[in-house]
Amino acid sequence: MSDQALLSRRRFISASLLAGGGLLFDLNVPLAQAADAPPVILTAFIRILPDNRVIIGAKNAEVGQGAKTMLPMLIAEELDVDWSQVTIEQTHADQAVFGGQTAGGSRTTPREWVPTRRAGAAARAMLVAAAAAQWKVPAETLKTGAGKVTDPASGRSITYAALAQAAAKLPAPDPATLTLKDPAAFRIIGRSIGGVDTPAIVAGKPLYSIDFKLPGMLYAVLETCPAFGGTLKSANLDEVRAQPGVRHVLTLKGDGQAESLYDGVAILSESWWSANKAREALKAEWDDSAVRGFSTDGYDRQAATRRGGKADADIVRTGDVDAAFAGAAKVVKADYSYPFIAHATLEPQNCTALFKDGAIEIWAPSQNPENGRALVAKALNLPPEKIRINLMRIGGGFGRRLMNDYMVQVAAIAAQVPGTPVKLLFTRQDDIRRDFYRPAAWHGFRAAIGKDGALTAFHDHFITFGRDGKPVRSAELSATELPAGLIPNILLEQSLLETNMPTGWLRAPGSNAIAFVTQAFLDEVAEAAGKDLPTLMLELFATPHELPRGNNAPPFVTARAKGVIEKVCAMANWQGRKALPKGQGKGFAFYYSHMGYFAEVVEVALADGMPQVKTVWVAGDVGSQIINPINALHQAQGSVIEGLGQALAGQKITQVAGAVEQANFDTHPLQRIPDTPAIHVEFVKTDYPPTGMGEPALPPVIPALVNALHAATGKRIRTLPIVPEMFTA
Template sequence: MKRRTLIVSGLGAAGALVVGMCAAPPRSRLGRPNTLPTLDGQVGLNAWLKIAADGHVLLASPRSEMGQGAHTGLAQLVAEELDVPLARIELTEAGHDTIYGNVAASIGNLPFGPRDEGRLNVRLATWFGAKLGRELGLNVTGGSTSLPDAWEPLRLAAATARAQLLAAAAEQQGVKVEQLSIQAGHIRHGTQDLGHFGSFAASAAGRRVGSVSLKPRSEWRVIGQATPRVDLAGKVNGQARFGMDVREPGQLYAAVQHCPWLGGAMGPAQVDAVRALPGVVRVVAVPPMAGSQPAYAVVARTTWHALRAARALQVAWQPPANGGVDSAAITRELARQAQEAHASQGGFAFAEAGDAKAALATSGKRIQAVYTAPYLAHATLEPQTCTAQVRDGQVTVWAPTQLPSHARAAAARAAGVKPEAVTVHVTYLGGGFGRRLDVDFVAQATRVAAECGGAPVQLVWSREEDTTHDFYRPASAAVMEAGLDANGRPTALAITHAEDALYARWLERIEPERAGALELINRTAFLDSRLLAALRHPQDAPDKAASEGLFTHPYAFAAQRLAHVATRSGVPIGPWRAVGHSQHAFFIESFIDELAHAAQADPVAFRLSLLGGLPRHAAVLRRAAEAAGWGQPLPAGRARGVALHESVGSIVAQVAEVEKGETGPRVRRVVCAIDCGTVINPGQVARQMESAVIFGLTAALYGRIDIRAGRVQQQNFPDYPLLTLADTPVIDTYFIDSEAPPGGVGEAGLPPIAPAVGNAWFALTGERKRELPL
C-alpha cells in the first residue's frame, strides 16, 4: 500500500496509527543524490543541490516566483551555508518528487490563534501536520510559506553539502578537515586555493559525514542582508520567461470565449464563419474543466488572430435555469444568516471562552454592528495562460502556476494519460495572488492541444475573460458584538459571520478524487471534541480559511464566542492574497476601534490594554505608533488610524494618515511595523510591505465584483481600477528584531491597511465605514 494511502485510510480507522505517526519525527527532506537529473558533468549531492563542472551551484527550486522574491531568499539560504557568492548559484526546476512538498503550508492551515501557542493540542497538531505534510508532498506556493518552509531543510541540505565537499577535499589532499575552509565557493588550505566545488563534487557525492551543524547567527554574512534579486537582470533585459513568453517550434495560439453566465451551459456555435477568418486553424469545444465554465477555444497562427476570432464567435449560450446569482442579494442573505445564527448562537464556534451570552447580558454597554465585504477578482497583470503539447502519449506543459503537482494531474486528466506521462515546466508568474492555485487554464490548454495534431498550443485569456471568469474572493458578512463595563473595560466579544467554505470549493476543483480525504485531514487539526462534531458535516464546515483573522485575533476577552456559518452561494470562489485575513482584519480591527471610541479611550492604548501576554504584538504596535508620531499634531484636514493583525506567521501594525479626497479617503502616508521573525532579506521584506499596502489599498478603496443575473459586470481595468502611482502614499517600513524562525511576508502587510484607513476616516469625519470598498 502506498504510504499516503495508508495514512489517509488510517485517519478514519485507527487512532493507534495517529499515535504511532506522532511518536517519530518527520522523515528527512534531504533526499538522495540521484533525485535531480544530472547533465554535462553535473553532480547531485542531495535532492536540492547539484554542483556543475565549473563550480556553480544549481539549486532545485520547488517554489514559483511571482514577484515575491522567493528565489532570491532560497538562494541566500544556500549561499550562507555553502559560503558561495549569490552570483554562482543558479536555480533549476525541482521536479515532482514528494520531497519538495510544502510542509509549512500544512502547518499554516491549523486553526489556532496566537493565544493558543504552547498548548498540548497545538503542539500535537503542529507535529502531526508536519509529518502529514511531508508524506503528502503537495508542491504549492502559497500562504507566504516559501521561505518558512525552506528555512531548516534547505540550510541543512547546504550545510551537509559543505561538509561533504570539505571531507572530499581533505581526503584528496591528505589533510584534516579542520584545516580546510570555504571562501567564495573555493576550498582553501590556509592561504592555498585548492579549487572550486567542481573539483571535488564527484568524490563528495554520497559521502557520509555524520552530524552537521548549521552556522550560528553570529557568523551570518548573507542572511539578513539586502542583497539584489537573483532574477533582476533577466526581468530588466527581457530574458526572464513568463507564461506568455513561451515559444516552441510550430507553436499555435488559442483564445477562449467562456459562457458569460456563471452556472450556464454550452450552446451551439457558428464556427464556419470564424474558421474563414485570417489565421484561424480550428475551433475546439471545451467542456467545464477543473471548475471552469464551458468555453470555445479558437486556435490560430498568432495570439492576435486567436483573440480577434474568439470575440467574433457567435454562440447560443444557455443561461442558468434559476436566472443566475446576484451579488447584492447574496450579501443581504449572508447578513441575514449571520444575524439569525448570532441570535441563536448557531454556526461552528472556532473559539469559545467563558459564557459570552451571559457576559454580554450583564455588560454596562453593548455595541453591535454588521460588517460586509464584496467579491474580489485577482486581476493578475498577466492573464491566465498556459502552453501545452500532446504528442505520442506524452504531455508537456509550460505554465505560470503556483501548484505544479496539480497542474500535472489536471493535464493528465485532460489528455487521458497517467501523471507520469506529463512534464510541467514552471515559468515566472506575472502575478499570482492565489489565482494560480487553480489549474483550470492548464486543463483547458491541454484539452485544446490534444486536438491540434501534436503542435504546441499557447492558450491566452483576454482581460475580459480573466475578470469575468475568476475564482473570486468570497463575499462575507459578520455580526460583531461586544460588551463594556462601567469603566470602559471589555467584558465579552461575540462574532458570527457567514461566508462560503473556501477550501471545500477549492478542493472539489483541484482534487476531485481526494477532496473528502484532504478536507478530513484539514479537520484533524482540532484534536479535541469539536473534531467529532465537524466530521458529521459534509465538506462545508468547518473551514479555517473562512474564519481566519476573526478567531485568530490577539485580544484578551474573558468571554468570547467566534463562530462561522458555512454557506454555498453558487459563485466560484478561491484563495485571494491573504485569504480570509484580507476581509476579516477589516471587520475585527474596525470593531476594536469602535470599542475604543465607546470606551472613550485612545485606540493604541486600548489595544495595548488587551495584549497582555503577547509582548511581540505589543512591541509591533508600539513601534508603528512611535514611528508614525501617534498623538502628535497633523496638518489640518488629516487624521491617523491604526490597525494590528497577525497572519501567515508574522505580526504587522500599520498607521495610515488620511485626508478627504474627491470621492472618499485619500491616503498620504502609511507607517508599517513588522515582526516576521528572522529577516532573510530586509530589502525584499520592505518591498513586500509596499506591495501589500498598494494591493490592499486597491481593494480597500475600489475593489468589488458585482454579479447581476449570473453575469459579472466588471470587464477590464477601467471598471475594475487599480491604485495609480499618483494615489500611492509614502510607505515607511520598520522591523522588530527577532531570533524566531522566519514568518511569511508576501501577504502579511495586506490585512491591516483597510481597517487603518477606515479608522482614520472615522477620526477625520466621524463616519464609521462598515462596508468595503471604502
C-alpha cells in the same frame, strides 16, 4: 545550461525527503570532468562548473515574492560560496526530487529555512570530506569560503571545482548530523540582494509565461458560459472555422468544476489576434437555467434577512455570552460588509502545452504545480509520470495561480491536436470574468464593555457563502480569531448563502477582509470605552500568553504582538496625532496572519471628497532573520499598496443573472503610482524562526485607513470599497 539539460541529468541523482524534513541525496555516480566538461552534480539543487562557478536550482515558481533569489541564497550561504559565483536556474516541477513546490500562504520561508540550508551544508560537507581524504587530514580541521577548502595548518587551498568529482562519489551525510552556520557568520543571508530576474525585466526581455513560444505553436482562446456552471447547447462552429487564420475550432466537455473545466469552445489560430477576432463570430447557446438566479442584489437581500435571525451554526462559543451582554456597562453594535473582488493579475492567465506520444509537456505559470498535475492526469486519464510541468515566471499571482484551471484547459485542447504546441491566453475580460474571487461577507458585531472599560464579551454573526454547512474556499472564519482566547466570553457564529461564484485565495486569504472588519469594529469599541485602539490591544495582550492556532501552526505569542504595536506607535508619533490639522487623522490597526505580526499606522487627509493617504508606518515581526532585507521591504510596501487599492481604487465584483459584470481595469481598477504614499517599514527581530513576507503586511492597512478616516472626518466606514458618497451623506 538550460533547465532541460539540468533536469535530464536526473539519472545521476535520486532524492528523498526524510521524516525530519531534510533532504538526503544518493550521489554515487561519478562524472568525468575535462576542461570543457559538464558540471558535476552534487545534489538536486547544486551543480559545480569547471571554472568554480555554481549553478543553483530554484525550486519554487517566482511570483514576484523573491523566492527564486531567496532559496538559492540559503543554499549558497551554507555551501560557503561567494554570491558572485552563483548562477540561478528555475527547476521544473517534481516534488519527488525537489520536495514541496507550492508558492502560497507565505509558507516558503518557514518551510525551507532549515531543509534548504541543509542542502547547501550537505554539499559543503561532501567537498570538505573529499579535501580531507586527499590531504589525509581530519575534516574538522578544514575551513571553507569563497568556493574553496582551506587547510589552516599548511596554508593549502583547493577549489570546489577541483574537488567536485571526488565529492560526487561520496555518500551524502545524514542531514541530522550537519551543523548549520551560526547567524553571526552569515555573509549572504541578511544582505540585500536584487532579484535574479530584475535586469531582464527592466530590459523588457521575454521572461514571463506569456512570452513563451515554441516552433509551430498555435494560439487558443476559450469561450465559456458567462454564468458560472452553464453548459454548451450549440454553436456555429463551421462559421468560426471559416474565419481568417483559424486552424481548429474545438468543443470542450467540462466536469462542471471551475478548478478544472467548464464546457467551452476553443478557437486555435496562427496568432492570438486572429483567434480572438474569430471569437467575435462565435454564436454559442448556453443552458444557464440552473445558475441564472445568483446576483449581488439577491445576496444583499438574503444577508439582511439572515442578519437579524438565528445563525446556522456556532464556530466557537466560550463563557456565558448572554450574561456578559446583560451585565455590560455598555454594548457596542455595528454591521460591516465587503464585496467579492478579483485578483486582476497584470499578466492574464495563460499556459502552453504539447501533447505527443501519449504524454504531455506543460509550461505553466502555476503557484501550485502538483495540484495541476493531478487535475490534468484526471482530465486526460494519464498517469502523473506522463505529465511534465515546466515552471514559468509569473506576472502576478496573489493566490490566483494556486488554481490551475488554465492548465487543465490547455491540456484538454492540446490533447485534441497531438504534436502541435498550443498556447491558451485569456483576454483581460476572460481574466476578470473567470476568476476565483475573494468571497464577499457580512458581519453583525456586538461587544460588551464592563464598568472598568474592559472588553468582556465579543460576538460576530458571520454571513458568507457555502453549502451543507461548509464555507466556500477562502470564506472560513477561524475559531481562534482575536479576541478569542483573550477574553472569557466569545461567540463566533456563521450563516451560509449559496452561490455559483468560484472563490479562491487572495493575498492574505481571509485575513485581508477579516482584519478590516474586526480591527475597525474594535476601534469603535475602544472609543466607546474611552481609549484608543493601541491601548485596547495592549490591554488584551498584557498577560503573556502563547495561544494555540491549530493545523501545526506555531502559537500566537502576545509579547510579539505588543512589540510591533509599541514599535509602530513610536515610529508614527502616535501620541502626537491630536496635533494634526483639522481634516487630517491617523489610524492604527494590528493583525496576525501567516505567522507574521504586523501593526500599522496610516495618516490620511480628505482631498476633493476622497481620502489622500499621506504616510503609512509598518512594524513587523517575522522572526529572528530577515533573509533578504531589500526584498522584505518591497514585500511589505507592495502589501500596503495592494491593500490600499482594495479599499480605495473601487475594486468590487458584482453579479447579475449568474455572471460577473466587471470586465477590465476601468471597472475593477488597481492602485495607481500617484496615489502611493510614503511607506516606512521597520522589523522587530525576535528569537523565533523566520517566517514569510508575502502576505502578513497587507491586512492591517485597510482597518488602519478607515480608522484614520474616522479620526479625520468623524465618519465610520463599515463597507468597502470607499467611495465619495460616504463623506457627503
